[in-house]
Amino acid sequence: MQLSQENPDFIYVLRGISAEGVLVNQETLRASFLLTPHQLVPDWRPASVDELQPADMAALLALEPSLVLLGTGPRQRFPAPAVMAALLTRGIGLEVMDSAAAARTFNVLATEGRKVAAAFLVPG
Template sequence: MKLQLARPEGSNVFTAYGEGYVNVNAARYGNSIVVLPDRVIEGWTASSPESLALADFEFLAALDAEIILLGTGATLRFPRAELLRPLMQARKGLETMDNHAACRTYNVLASEGRQVAAALILR
């Protein structure tokens, strides 16, 4: 699906998504990524929601974001509760959803100037 959204100058937005990929500012990504308004971080985590580890959430907690959107692929899968401790300690919000919903939600929040990050598992 292609998304049409006015892009604030210098801000990353999702411009398309599909099975196993997303486009950020028209650049295609097929591996797990973290997207923030000012940068894209490739190679964020392993290949499935089940393989998420504490180190993945420690990394997310250290980002300059007030809310993290966790995209778990084509279907919604919640991470194990014990993995959320770094985010709770850093007082960061987490919303878990499928990747398509995470892309749409990110675009809305980023367009509002919110400090948001989308962490997507794409494999």
Template sequence: MPPLRELDQAERRIERYGAGGFRISGMSHEGGVLVTSGRVAPWSVAALDALDAAAMAPLIARRDDYEFVLIGCGAQFGLLPKAAKQALRDAGIRFDVMDTGAACRTYNVLVAEGRRVAAALLPVP
């Protein structure tokens, strides 16, 4: 996993990603994860094309915990499937889609700035 060199004062910092998992605030997590400043939860989605309304349900359930969500779609940028995008829009959730590495780095910076942001991250092999 490549280390991330971002601001150390982030409340819940994503330290590494790759090899199918993440290291967040000193703890290892395998597979996809949902990250907010107060919680890290497994996300049982392994690929961008598997994202649908049901996959967005955990994000929607916690929408009061963040202003917007960064969606890390794996090793390369891809388009969010229509059903997933519509589920987020219907719930009034603002989002941005990028590759997982960019989402991790952006999350760290925004949290360090005091922003209320979430990250839904697909693993990178």
């Protein structure tokens, strides 16, 4: 049986989560950011779920995802209902999870060719 390595047709891969930040490709990001398989938006304003406002969702909406993964750090923490409503009322799915789970899920969905965006909250 011949095996071949399949290279993904996207640019950004989440490689790890640590106390220092989130490893995207070969770069450790130490501030909150947004990510799609083809686009990285660094320095997203909120650093925690408590700082997250409905207006912060505008940057996610601009990425035109069908599903958003919200990585909330070492623990799963849900944002305020108004924040979730900013996506859900537009028909965009939202999954809230700890950052490690969000990274794993992002990579699987990106490999499947889904229109996924991830928002990672990284404390400053």
